[in-house]
Amino acid sequence: MAALISTSMCSLIPLPDKVQIFANQQGEHNLTITDIAGSQITATVFDDNVIINTGKYSKGVYLLPCLIATNPGDKITRKFVVE
DSSP: OOOOEEOSSEEEEEETTEEEEEESSSSOEEEEEEETTOOEEEEEEESSEEEEEOTTSOSEEEEEEEEOTTSTTOEEEEEEEEO
16 A cells, blocks of 8 residues: 655655655646656646656655745655655
């Protein structure tokens, strides 16, 4: 069973070969996923939720910053692992 990783701004559900991201606030959200070295892997814009196919990602740790809409300078970074 997938573990839900949640903050007040975003929820992340890592699944086999994909990760589902839910925005817990209305509006347009910018999404950038980086590897542990900081290289950008994926960037997209979404409204409520998005599913990112991670089947072609290399094994490793990936980072997803969740921006705080009420204070755009703040962010909470979540991580997920591709095995």
